[in-house]
Amino acid sequence: MTNHKDLSWLNLLLLVATFLTLSLVVGSAYHGWEEDRALHHSEPGGHSGIIADITINLSGIPHQEHCLTCHPQGRNVKVSGRDLVLQKGHPPISPHSIDDLGCTACHLGEGMARDLVISHGRLGNEARKVLGGQEMQASCYRCHELKPLPGAEKAWEGFQVFSANACDTCHNVDGLAGGRYGPDLSEIGSFLGLKQIQKAIEDPKADPENSIMPRFSLSPEQIQAIAYFLKSRMRESLHETPMIKRVKMKEQARLRERGSEKVPDVGKAILQEKKCLSCHKFGKEDGQIAPDLTYMAFMRGEDYIRTFLYSPGKEIPGAVMPWIRMTQEEEKRVVRSLQEKGREGHLHGISAKHLYMMHCQRCHAAQGDGLGTIQPNLANFPRAFWKNQEFFRRIPDERIVKSIEKGIPGTSMPPYGELLGHETVDSLIHLIFREFIRIDRKEKGSDLIVPPRPAEMLPRDKTEKDFGKHCSSCHGVAGSGKGPEYLKYLPRPRDLTNRPYFKSIMDDRITLAISDGVAGTGMGPFRDKIPPESIWSLVKKIRELSGTDGKATKSN
Amino acid sequence: MEKPRNQINRREFFFKGVLWAGLGVLGTTLAWIFDDLWSAAGRFSSARWIPVTPLNQLPLESVVPFPEYRIAIFRSGQKIGAISRECTHLGCLLNTVDRGFFCPCHGSDFGPLGEVYSGPAKDPLPWHDVVHREGRIWVHLGTKLDQPKWLAWEGHAPARVKEG
Numbered sequence: 264m265t266n267h268k269d270l271s272w273l274n275l276l277l278l279v280a281t282f283l284t285l286s287l288v289v290g291s292a293y294h295g296w297e298e299d300r301a302l303h304h305s306e307p308g309g310h311s312g313i314i315a316d317i318t319i320n321l322s323g324i325p326h327q328e329h330c331l332t333c334h335p336q337g338r339n340v341k342v343s344g345r346d347l348v349l350q351k352g353h354p355p356i357s358p359h360s361i362d363d364l365g366c367t368a369c370h371l372g373e374g375m376a377r378d379l380v381i382s383h384g385r386l387g388n389e390a391r392k393v394l395g396g397q398e399m400q401a402s403c404y405r406c407h408e409l410k411p412l413p414g415a416e417k418a419w420e421g422f423q424v425f426s427a428n429a430c431d432t433c434h435n436v437d438g439l440a441g442g443r444y445g446p447d448l449s450e451i452g453s454f455l456g457l458k459q460i461q462k463a464i465e466d467p468k469a470d471p472e473n474s475i476m477p478r479f480s481l482s483p484e485q486i487q488a489i490a491y492f493l494k495s496r497m498r499e500s501l502h503e504t505p506m507i508k509r510v511k512m513k514e515q516a517r518l519r520e521r522g523s524e525k526v527p528d529v530g531k532a533i534l535q536e537k538k539c540l541s542c543h544k545f546g547k548e549d550g551q552i553a554p555d556l557t558y559m560a561f562m563r564g565e566d567y568i569r570t571f572l573y574s575p576g577k578e579i580p581g582a583v584m585p586w587i588r589m590t591q592e593e594e595k596r597v598v599r600s601l602q603e604k605g606r607e608g609h610l611h612g613i614s615a616k617h618l619y620m621m622h623c624q625r626c627h628a629a630q631g632d633g634l635g636t637i638q639p640n641l642a643n644f645p646r647a648f649w650k651n652q653e654f655f656r657r658i659p660d661e662r663i664v665k666s667i668e669k670g671i672p673g674t675s676m677p678p679y680g681e682l683l684g685h686e687t688v689d690s691l692i693h694l695i696f697r698e699f700i701r702i703d704r705k706e707k708g709s710d711l712i713v714p715p716r717p718a719e720m721l722p723r724d725k726t727e728k729d730f731g732k733h734c735s736s737c738h739g740v741a742g743s744g745k746g747p748e749y750l751k752y753l754p755r756p757r758d759l760t761n762r763p764y765f766k767s768i769m770d771d772r773i774t775l776a777i778s779d780g781v782a783g784t785g786m787g788p789f790r791d792k793i794p795p796e797s798i799w800s801l802v803k804k805i806r807e808l809s810g811t812d813g814k815a816t817k818s819n
Numbered sequence: 820m821e822k823p824r825n826q827i828n829r830r831e832f833f834f835k836g837v838l839w840a841g842l843g844v845l846g847t848t849l850a851w852i853f854d855d856l857w858s859a860a861g862r863f864s865s866a867r868w869i870p871v872t873p874l875n876q877l878p879l880e881s882v883v884p885f886p887e888y889r890i891a892i893f894r895s896g897q898k899i900g901a902i903s904r905e906c907t908h909l910g911c912l913l914n915t916v917d918r919g920f921f922c923p924c925h926g927s928d929f930g931p932l933g934e935v936y937s938g939p940a941k942d943p944l945p946w947h948d949v950v951h952r953e954g955r956i957w958v959h960l961g962t963k964l965d966q967p968k969w970l971a972w973e974g975h976a977p978a979r980v981k982e983g
Contacts, residue, residue, distance in 0.1 A: 580917065743937065
């Protein structure tokens, strides 16, 4: 039936090959073991091996390492050719001793590696990179309690800076009862090296690009100090069992919460206590990260402030402000402190230029390009004035006035009308047109024609298809404004689920934005790409996404 | 004399009694050791039922986060479900935001029921098994379900709570 040759000899061949491979594996393993034994072996007679293994006991667990082979008595060593040149000796570390702690407990590195790169921990994110010199203090608080410690001044300062700059409002560190808004840093030292931690604080948006962490105004020394402190937050505990660690954590958390009751109830002490001013501006104090709160309570009203404190994302979807843990009493005091400044406290009769510097510049920038100091931390891009003539030619003057006087719901733009008064707002708009937009305020383009509203909307599946084809790459499948390409655009794509924003604008305006695009943003015109009924169906879809279908209340 | 079938003599009774008593003691001891080991093992693993919260602390319409267990509990009227709050990308703890969940590490966005809105995460959030016993909600952190397992329950209106 078959003409195949007899291949049974292959079986034998495979058997031999398997045997050979096996013996190779066993042979090399044996060779390695032999070599290891020869290197380590110290005979009872006194002859010691080349590699000096030491075993130390850290919290009941034996740790083995052989760092002392190249670093006798912990001395510094320089490699020159094939020789090791001994450098200066290990500084005195009493009351610690190498016999008790070994090397890697403080210096990190991989104690049992036999490779220069691996043993010095220069792999991956350098989480185990060997520490030396000044950097040694990054290890002190791995075992010692968090209180001032001679020799670890920098690391202690780092802890102070960490607390003072409200890092713990977002980041949890075990034992310090931090917030849960940002990534947990309790074990960050086991994942990142000193340099990596510094880089992440210096420029948070470098990696990942969509990080919501603001860039804090810290000096390089302060950042280094924070890195020393954070590096000591490691998973491996050297002196306490997990249970003891847990008990201590709870105790510290309780102490911390009790501590906050002692704040005197005067002026803005509560704003400092709750660390509002680490990010926000109030009066002369400025965190340079978040909006100016000096007149915020006056402009927004108490109800808004209270709702916002309870759930920032409800009033301004996408706001990066975390929820702050507060008792009702504390909340009342925060609101009262914010209400301290009203219209009476505001300077009268100052020039439009100074007003712009006082109120607008923080977000819209001194150049008027919208890239103000706090722009990266805002949920929505502040409107650019500079070189944005097209946009301002298109929108009616009343809308500009209204945006300033009534604010823009769902964004960080507060209503300035009551604070500044109609005339002042008018002069401000004049200034913006004169200095930044550089066109006459009355110069408007021809009116855009709203595509005719169809009698009947397209079926749902057709609209979904349109949305998937034209919108979701930027606005995202769920309309959250975070499609796969959203980082390519600044201003970022509009969050279509922004309820307060869409509640405040009429269907016509959404339709025009789709059909003719929005000048100065990544939103292009779709008038020629899709028919009017599709545009109107998409408007309906946006109404559904933002939960504002059927009741566009006020026009803007 | 022929011994009746159901009768045993004193000696036999004594030995059998000792035997059974011994077996009983041994069995009880083993069961006790096993139970101790079992509960100890459970304490250090996630594969056990955890009493998360008393039912009357759950607001009627709410998503209550429990960061210590890395879950959030949904309550919609008389329906209760438990969703994992661990990002399916690299396992960071997610923030509970108004329209779902947000990962602070790499910015993944999840919808209110754990569906992926935007990456880098690719998989939706898993759900946990949930039961109601003795006025408490118990969650089994070891089970991961693709579909929510809703627990229907008749309860009374509770107080407002917020994430700690």
